[in-house]
Amino acid sequence: MADFLNPEAIVSSLGTIGVVITLFIEVGLLVGIVLPGDSLLFVAGLAAGTDALGVQLSLTALLIFCPIAAFLGAELGYYIGVRYGRSLFDRPDGRIxxxxxxxxxxxxxxxxxxxxxxxxxxxxxxVRTLMSPLAGILRMDKKKFTFWNGLSAVIWTTSILIVGYLLGERVSGSIDKYLLPIVGLLIVLSLIPVLREVLKKKK
Known part of the structure; x- marks a missing residue:
């Protein structure tokens, strides 16, 4: 399980297939709540722009299959929400x-x-993992959900992949010294909305 929490390990050992499967699980299943999403896409983009990670991925393949995985995963999450309703979330608190x-x-x-x-x-x-089943539970109009799901899947995956790719093209030699700080920054930035809501509740 530890390797599936490490974006670099997923990319270097499993390549594009690993990226696609991880995205699908993260977006579509509740267990995916712990999996990397933003950081995985960024590292995959890096691996398309440079072979410094020991593997070079196809940007074209990533731009095709990552949005599809994100879209299908969310569609699955929506159907799970419709099928099981509120009982899907009515469970004891756990680690995940x-x-x-x-x-x-x-x-x-x-x-x-x-x-x-x-x-x-x-x-x-x-939010990325829970939003789709929640939309299903709330019975959001299916056509509207599919539209916004498809649009968001393309915007999310493409934007982060391209940023990673452009940086990868400009980095020569080892990227290890850049990788950890950048991935860390991505994680911090993605958590800002969560932290803002927590601080608001404490006021």
């Missing part, structure tokens, strides 16, 4: 899943509305 995360995702959905929540939620850990 807890009610606080559900409440946060619901707050995000209600605050921004379905369209914005689905698009911007792609960039937020926890």
């Amino acid at each position: 899943f807890n009610q606080e995360r559900v409440r946060y995702a619901e707050h995000w959905f209600n605050r921004y509305g379905p369209g914005k929540a689905i698009i911007f939620g792609r960039y937020v850990p926890i």
Whole structure:
């Protein structure tokens, strides 16, 4: 399991297939809440721009299959939400899943509305995984969900892949000294919305 939490390990050992499968699980299944998303896409983009990771991926393949994986994963999440309803979230808190995360995702959905929540939620850990089943539970119109899901899947995956690719093209030699700080920065930036909501609740 540890390797599936390490974007570099996924990319270097499993390549494009590993990236696609991980994205699908992260977006489509509740267990995917712990998997990397933003950082994995960024590292995959890097690996398309340079072979410094020991493997070079095809940018074209990533730009085709990553949006598809993100789209299909979210569609699965939606259908799971429709099928099981609120009982899907009515479970005891555990290491991976807890009610606080559900409440946060619901707050995000209600605050921004379905369209914005689905698009911007792609960039937020926890929300990214819970948003689709939540849309199903709330019986969001299927056509609207599919539209926003498809649009968000393309925007999210493409934007991060391209940033990683462009940086990879400009880095010569080992990228180890850049990788950890940049991935760390991505994680921090993606957690800012979560931290803001936590601070608001404490005031």
